[in-house]
Amino acid sequence: MxxxxxxxxxxxxxxxxxxxxxxxxxxxxxxxxxxxxxxxxxxxxxxxxxxxxxxxxxxxxxxxxxxxxxxxxxxxxxxxxxxxxxxxxxxxxxxxxxxxxxxxxxxxxxxxxxxxxxxxxxxxxxxxxxxxxxxxxxxxxxxxxNYEYVRIAREWGVLFKDKTESQINTKDLSKYKEYHRALTMLEKENKFYKNWLKSLNHNVAIYPLVKDTLRYFFPKEDYTYKQLDSLYKKYKINDKTYRQRRDDNDKDLGALIFYMMISLEVDEKTFKDLIDRQTYLDSVVTKNVNVGYNxxxxxxxxxxxxxxxxxxxxxxxxxxxxxxxxxxxxxxxxxxxxxxxxxxxxxxxxxxxxxxxxxxxxxxxxxxxxxxxxxxxxxxxxxxxxxxxxxxxxxxxxxxxxxxxxxxxxxxxxxxxxxxxxxxxxxxxxxxxxxxxxxxxxxxxxxxxxxxxxxxxxxxxxxxxxxxxxxxxxxxxxxxxxxxxxxxxxxxxxxxxxxxxxxxxxxxxxxxxxxxxxxxxxxxxxxxxxxxxxxxxxxxxxxxxxxxxxxxxxxxxxxxxxxxxxxxxxxxxxxxxx
Structure with a gap:
């Protein structure tokens, strides 16, 4: 109540x-x-x-x-x-x-x-x-x-890699199952972080274009998430003037607006925030989920x-x-x-x-x-x-x-x-x-x-x-x-x-x-x-x-x-x- x-x-x-x-x-x-x-x-x-x-x-x-x-x-x-x-x-x-x-x-x-x-x-x-x-x-x-599942995949892979359950001694069966649980986690997380880093690398590359584009609508760069959301919903109808100044290398306006909305939502408000996140994720990929890192x-x-x-x-x-x-x-x-x-x-x-x-x-x-x-x-x-x-x-x-x-x-x-x-x-x-x-x-x-x-x-x-x-x-x-x-x-x-x-x-x-x-x-x-x-x-x-x-x-x-x-x-x- x-x-x-x-x-x-x-x-x-x-x-x-x-x-x-x-x-x-x-x-x-x-x-x-x-x-x-x-x-x-x-x-x-x-x-x-x-x-x-x-x-x-x-x-x-x-x-x-x-x-x-x-x-x-x-x-x-x-x-x-x-x-x-x-x-x-x-x-x-x-x-x-x-x-x-x-x-x-x-x-x-x-x-x-x-x-x-x-x-x-x-x-x-x-x-x-x-x-x-x-x-x-x-x-x-x-x-x-490393994450612990990475260590298990590395340490126990010597014992269990490419083996079927029928080939495993009873005393090692629980360890074998844990190895495969760890391996599944490693494959999933490795893919997740690499895709995230790839996306972030793209974001870093287009960040200057995003800032320049939004400066056309907000000269003082004082936009809020709510204002960007409103612009995002209306841009398809009201982007005639904008399209006249776009060159062939510009990206879709809606995608650029949405990009900055996401950045604000995850506290990547500045280019430094973005670079810091990129550096962090790069270390996750090369160290946290990397079997070769010790x-x-x-x-x-x-x-x-x-x-x-x-x-x-x-x-x-x-x-x-x-x-x-x-x-x-x-x-x-x-x-x-x-x-x-x-x-x-x-x-x-x-x-x-x-x-x-x-x-x-x-x-x-x-x-x-x-x-x-x-x-x-x-x-x-x-x-x-x-x-x-x-x-x-x-x-x-x-x-x-x-x-x-x-x-x-x-x-x-x-x-x-x-x-x-x-x-x-x-x-x-x-x-x-x-x-x-x-x-x-x-x-x-x-x-x-x-x-x-x-x-x-x-x-x-x-x-x-x-x-x-x-x-x-x-x-x-x-x-x-x-x-x-x-x-x-x-x-x-x-x-x-x-x-x-x-x-x-x-x-x-x-x-x-x-x-x-x-x-x-x-x-x-x-x-x-x-x-x-x-x-x-x-x-x-x-x-x-x-x-x-x-x-x-x-x-x-x-x-x-x-x-x-x-x-x-x-x-x-x-x-x-x-």
Missing amino acids: KTNFKETKSLKKSILFFILILIFLVGCKSKKDLNISTPVFGKKEFTPLEMQTWYQKDYLEDSIPGISLDKWYRLNKKQPRAKSIIVAVIDTQIDINHEDLRGQLWTNNNEIPNNGIDDDHNGYIDDINGWNFKGTKAGDYVVWS ERLLIGDNPNILDKAYGNNNVSNKAGLESVQEHSTKVSGVIGANRENHLGIKGIVQNVKIMPLSIIPIGDEQDKDVAMAIYYAVDNGAKIINMSFGKEFSLHKEWVTEAFKYAEKHNVLLVHCAGNNGFDIDKNPFYPNDNGSENFDEVISNFINVGSISHKLDSTFVSDFSNYGKQNVDLFAPGDEIYSSSPDNAYKFDSGTSFSGPMVSGTAALVWLYYPNLTATEVKQIILDSGTTYNLNVIIPGTKDKKVPFSELSKSGKVLNVYNAMQLAEKISKKKKE
Whole structure:
């Protein structure tokens, strides 16, 4: 049901009375049940400040489906029992000099900076703030990488190329099928990107003609998409004057107008935008989907052997590409941006140390880097590992699973974003995950997979890009239009499950700071059990209008709630002490 809050005063009073009754009933629930089943009366209009902070709000207090963070900070009177907690952020490189992250980053106090010696004997030289697993031997980093299906096609092609299923041993059958799935994806994507690049090359070539043509109609070049659309619809009738000045080399006027309309629609407003897109797509074709490209040659290691002897300590190498630092800087800001410096944003938790571990290129991360980053995080004291990345194929899933088990053994919580493909990951594989090889059985108990919601309490509540799954997504958290820190002391909005995961990581850090006697498994269950339940039907991501109850899209059927989690954590922590 949708409700307009610009209704009559009497209706507002009725709604307020109903909410007060609801709050009273919630307060009278048994101590074991902190779930809130909410009626859906969402706020419709947001101020600019509310948009920047919506995810921290409380539904009952603000009519905004946030994580009730502000509410907890306002009502909390206790002091944390732990001084700080380390959260490893396995991601891209990071802007370690950002004003809102100063003092919030992990420092390896057992290492003497820049002396070229592995002082703490952990296998990594001068790892002062973490490690760059995409670092090259020259001290730089690898920006471009294959997609995983390309690696599988290359690696497993030696075993399976030109063979039929009847020729394959039973033990290799699942790998054979995965090889062909990867091969099909490679052929499809290779064709798609090459055609796109071909089209873009044509667009670059005719761009001067388009600009010159439109200057005839718009001398100041101040046209909008709407104006071009209007011109496009009328040009066949009114192009007599134009045709008189065309030469034989001119293109069809309608096609030229339509070209610029498309350019405006995809934010290619200038020739530089077009060239940047062309450069990007050229790298996709020659590197991302190219079987002959091997990024590990620059790193100098063997990606099929687990070892420490690769990478470098430069976790903040920008080298003119802001995007290389952007993702991790935003993710880290959600978790631990300084809450006390009166700058930018407020992270979920203040007493945190972010440990940046770089593994993400433009392309797919490699399983070796994922596994080695997890081992590094665990061995160097991280309690929570945030993983805002994912892919549809996994060449060495077993390595990652073993690393997950290592984290479980050392009581470390793993938090992973569910992905932005808009599909059901119960049916479509998405890695890394906590599943057994052939079923949904969880092989570890310390893994949380997080989908994304928006601030809109209507049928679009679940972000249209978010992956979902009753078995493989544990809960949802805000991930749509999230305002966070960005390189060069900037702040921007961005969307993705990449931001839903950090909401959970920050909450877990907060729980452990106050209740350090809890285990990773207990923290996971507290977060899942204490979420908010929203009783509404939502559009399934990836469909136009097919709806299901929100509760059917994840295992818990809930949205992260910090206030409830802290209340439940206190009760469970007390019980453990009795």
